[in-house]
Amino acid sequence: MSTNVCAKTKKTMAITLEKISEVTGFSVSTVSRVLNKKSKKYRISLETERIIYSKAKELGYRPNELARGLRLKKTHTIGLVVPDISNPFFASITHLIQKYLYEEGYSLIVCNTNEDIKTEIEQIDLMRRKGVDGYIIMPVGTQFEHIKGLLDDNKPLVLLDRNIDALNANCIVVDNYRGAYEATECLIRFGHERIAIIQGLQNTYTNNERVRGYKDALADNGIRIDESYIVGNDFRRENGYISTKLLLKMENPPTAIFAFSDLITLGMLQAISEEKIIIPDNVSIISFDEIDFAPYLVSPLSVVVQPRELIGEAAVKLLIEEMRSKNRLGKRKILLESKLVIRDSIKNFNLGVAAHRTAS
Amino acid sequence: MSTNVCAKTKKTMAITLEKISEVTGFSVSTVSRVLNKKSKKYRISLETERIIYSKAKELGYRPNELARGLRLKKTHTIGLVVPDISNPFFASITHLIQKYLYEEGYSLIVCNTNEDIKTEIEQIDLMRRKGVDGYIIMPVGTQFEHIKGLLDDNKPLVLLDRNIDALNANCIVVDNYRGAYEATECLIRFGHERIAIIQGLQNTYTNNERVRGYKDALADNGIRIDESYIVGNDFRRENGYISTKLLLKMENPPTAIFAFSDLITLGMLQAISEEKIIIPDNVSIISFDEIDFAPYLVSPLSVVVQPRELIGEAAVKLLIEEMRSKNRLGKRKILLESKLVIRDSIKNFNLGVAAHRTAS
DNA sequence: TCTATTTGCGCAAACGTTTGTTCTTATTAT
DNA sequence: ATAATAAGAACAAACGTTTGCGCAAATAGA
Numbered sequence: 001m002s003t004n005v006c007a008k009t010k011k012t013m014a015i016t017l018e019k020i021s022e023v024t025g026f027s028v029s030t031v032s033r034v035l036n037k038k039s040k041k042y043r044i045s046l047e048t049e050r051i052i053y054s055k056a057k058e059l060g061y062r063p064n065e066l067a068r069g070l071r072l073k074k075t076h077t078i079g080l081v082v083p084d085i086s087n088p089f090f091a092s093i094t095h096l097i098q099k100y101l102y103e104e105g106y107s108l109i110v111c112n113t114n115e116d117i118k119t120e121i122e123q124i125d126l127m128r129r130k131g132v133d134g135y136i137i138m139p140v141g142t143q144f145e146h147i148k149g150l151l152d153d154n155k156p157l158v159l160l161d162r163n164i165d166a167l168n169a170n171c172i173v174v175d176n177y178r179g180a181y182e183a184t185e186c187l188i189r190f191g192h193e194r195i196a197i198i199q200g201l202q203n204t205y206t207n208n209e210r211v212r213g214y215k216d217a218l219a220d221n222g223i224r225i226d227e228s229y230i231v232g233n234d235f236r237r238e239n240g241y242i243s244t245k246l247l248l249k250m251e252n253p254p255t256a257i258f259a260f261s262d263l264i265t266l267g268m269l270q271a272i273s274e275e276k277i278i279i280p281d282n283v284s285i286i287s288f289d290e291i292d293f294a295p296y297l298v299s300p301l302s303v304v305v306q307p308r309e310l311i312g313e314a315a316v317k318l319l320i321e322e323m324r325s326k327n328r329l330g331k332r333k334i335l336l337e338s339k340l341v342i343r344d345s346i347k348n349f350n351l352g353v354a355a356h357r358t359a360s
Numbered sequence: 361m362s363t364n365v366c367a368k369t370k371k372t373m374a375i376t377l378e379k380i381s382e383v384t385g386f387s388v389s390t391v392s393r394v395l396n397k398k399s400k401k402y403r404i405s406l407e408t409e410r411i412i413y414s415k416a417k418e419l420g421y422r423p424n425e426l427a428r429g430l431r432l433k434k435t436h437t438i439g440l441v442v443p444d445i446s447n448p449f450f451a452s453i454t455h456l457i458q459k460y461l462y463e464e465g466y467s468l469i470v471c472n473t474n475e476d477i478k479t480e481i482e483q484i485d486l487m488r489r490k491g492v493d494g495y496i497i498m499p500v501g502t503q504f505e506h507i508k509g510l511l512d513d514n515k516p517l518v519l520l521d522r523n524i525d526a527l528n529a530n531c532i533v534v535d536n537y538r539g540a541y542e543a544t545e546c547l548i549r550f551g552h553e554r555i556a557i558i559q560g561l562q563n564t565y566t567n568n569e570r571v572r573g574y575k576d577a578l579a580d581n582g583i584r585i586d587e588s589y590i591v592g593n594d595f596r597r598e599n600g601y602i603s604t605k606l607l608l609k610m611e612n613p614p615t616a617i618f619a620f621s622d623l624i625t626l627g628m629l630q631a632i633s634e635e636k637i638i639i640p641d642n643v644s645i646i647s648f649d650e651i652d653f654a655p656y657l658v659s660p661l662s663v664v665v666q667p668r669e670l671i672g673e674a675a676v677k678l679l680i681e682e683m684r685s686k687n688r689l690g691k692r693k694i695l696l697e698s699k700l701v702i703r704d705s706i707k708n709f710n711l712g713v714a715a716h717r718t719a720s
Numbered sequence: 721t722c723t724a725t726t727t728g729c730g731c732a733a734a735c736g737t738t739t740g741t742t743c744t745t746a747t748t749a750t
Numbered sequence: 751a752t753a754a755t756a757a758g759a760a761c762a763a764a765c766g767t768t769t770g771c772g773c774a775a776a777t778a779g780a
Contacts, residue, residue: 403729
């Protein structure tokens with residue numbers, strides 16, 4: 001191991017093809033071909049192959065992926081853009097994406113945008129410069145010039161969780177409209193009419209769809225839409241807290257609140273707890289996103305579950321497919337179903353008691 | 361924009377220094393120097409600078425970071441190795457690390473090891489080949505040859521959450537021993553003697569320390585250590601579920617259970633719920649790791665909180681410092697304090713009632 | 721006017737790969 | 751014995767940067 005120490009700098013130098021070439025006496029090209037398993041194709045003798053292999057192993061050769069990427073224009077790295085990786089929903093998806101990509105031999109560069117479009121633009125630009133082979137993006141908003149630019153490179157790209165209609169890109173989304181519609185309808189069936197929603201970030205795809213589902217459910221059931229029951233503007237906890245406080249203080253407060261994310265629900269629970277209000281007796285709640293602890297809350301929480309595993313798996317599958325068959329196979333838009341899980345957090349006015357537990 | 365389309369392949373080519381050199385008539389070196397803000401140093405005229413800048417902007421020049429990395433031996437990328445990014449604790453830390461690194465101008469490559477040493481070794485090797493500038497690692501176990509190899513390159517490295525004593529590396533850990541000791545002691549003060557623990561992965565630093573804290577607390581209070589109350593071997597949910605079932609089925613079941621992770625607690629709650637056992641009347645519980653929903657659970661959960669923000673921030677700070685001052689400034693080991701938060705999940709035998717709420 | 725200095729910029733090597741082409745030698749066929 | 755072929759391996763260009771050095775022209779000093 002003393003062979004890889006640079007004489008002048010005394011620093012250990014990385015083992016390169018050249019070094020192996022020197023010690024074996026074969027040219028760099030031959031070494032490269034052997035190590036890339038191209039011996040047959042280039043008719044390298046078995047003896048040569050054996051020598052090179054063993055020397056490479058002995059020296060602990062490790063190919064320089066930068067050089068390789070430069071030459072090959074392939075980095076085996078995928079860029080993932082996510083709004084907030086500390087959100088359990090996104091964390092879970094990230095986990096799955098990383099897992100599947102690893103199985104396919106890809107690494108992952110992860111970027112948080114914190115729902116900030118400027119950061120998103122910068123981060124995507126950076127990934128592009130780093131030569132990632134493809135992108136999985138959960139975009140912040142409806143602005144998309146920077147993503148359009150990406151499509152022009154024609155590197156594979158899939159939009160996740162949030163679609164941008166104006167963009168001809170692969171995308172995988174959950175049927176947010178239907179999820180919200182069903183949740184709202186369920187509340188209505190249980191006798192609620194004053195139903196509030198706490199929105200997430202406005203003008204995001206998911207939020208728009210959910211609001212639409214909510215409104216249509218009300219309209220279809222002949223309930224007037226009261227804009228004062230539509231509050232909030234952020235998917236985070238603080239929004240849930242403040243918005244709930246506001247709702248509870250109304251002269252005619254809602255009998256049910258529909259929170260548009262798990263973190264909003266967290267803030268909401270805090271507010272409700274502080275106000276010493278009882279779920280579901282005084283207020284019913286339902287939330288978007290699975291919450292692991294939902295069944296064990298003071299009042300087991302009803303939720304709209306999104307199929308995280310499917311989302312992560314489908315994203316990688318789509319991306320890999322597009323990488324394999326580089327010829328245009330048309331962009332695909334995949335719509336996944338959400339699932340309503342009713343627990344005790346909804347009061348059933350028709351029975352005069354709490355809703356019957358349907359699932360755990 | 362038609363200038364960047366390759367005549368033969370009809371594909372859009374990336375804008376390179378060479379392309380800018382062609383259209384402006386200046387050499388590649390001059391273009392490079394201008395774009396790297398080295399005009400003064402190399403005495404490039406302001407006029408030239410202006411021309412090059414505007415052309416670069418017009419063409420949308422984007423430096424190839426692979427080439428740059430190859431030449432400069434710097435990638436401005438940090439490798440993060442995490443056991444399970446879907447775990448809220450790790451997700452939260454990852455988020456913070458990414459945030460701080462971004463502020464410092466670094467990207468993040470993230471690897472999940474799923475607590476598997478083989479994956480860890482592979483992933484670290486891959487990062488090394490990709491030329492990351494530094495590493496933040498939450499190692500799986502106590503095996504460390506592969507990490508030692510990293511130290512030999514002398515790239516900055518910080519071990520997080522889990523220390524490896526045998527390794528002379530920077531590291532940031534929480535005082536797991538003390539956290540476990542205090543939690544156990546609290547249970548004892550409340551009159552518990554049959555205290556069980558559900559361990560995480562054995563032979564990890566965190567687990568070892570916690571077990572040690574638990575045992576010492578018992579010993580110091582004159583309680584015999586009963587090995588049958590020490591169960592489990594994994595930080596995940598399933599372990600919590602199964603281990604709890606086993607504990608509850610014992611002929612002489614524990615009056616309190618101390619879960620070594622949030623996910624273990626989740627499984628535990630499921631088991632307790634299925635067995636229709638009441639917390640804290642029939643069994644008291646306390647858990648390692650903050651759980652956002654802890655206050656709103658059927659029985660508000662007592663926890664040992666670890667300072668996530670500090671962990672993430674300290675990790676990045678240490679790493680950056682080591683990168684800046686490349687001269688050896690000695691490895692540092694930082695120990696952070698955990699905090700005990702008592703809620704209603706612990707029965708106080710001394711009062712004959714549930715513990716008084718101390719904090720929310 | 722002649723030399724010294726400064727100004728402005730280009731040449732070319734290097735980073736570590738991959739791969740089409742070419743070159744040498746050995747083998748086979750005629 | 752000669753030509754054709756095959757086997758084995760080396761050459762060199764290319765990927766897109768950065769940077770030490772050198773060179774010409776312009777300016778300054780004498």
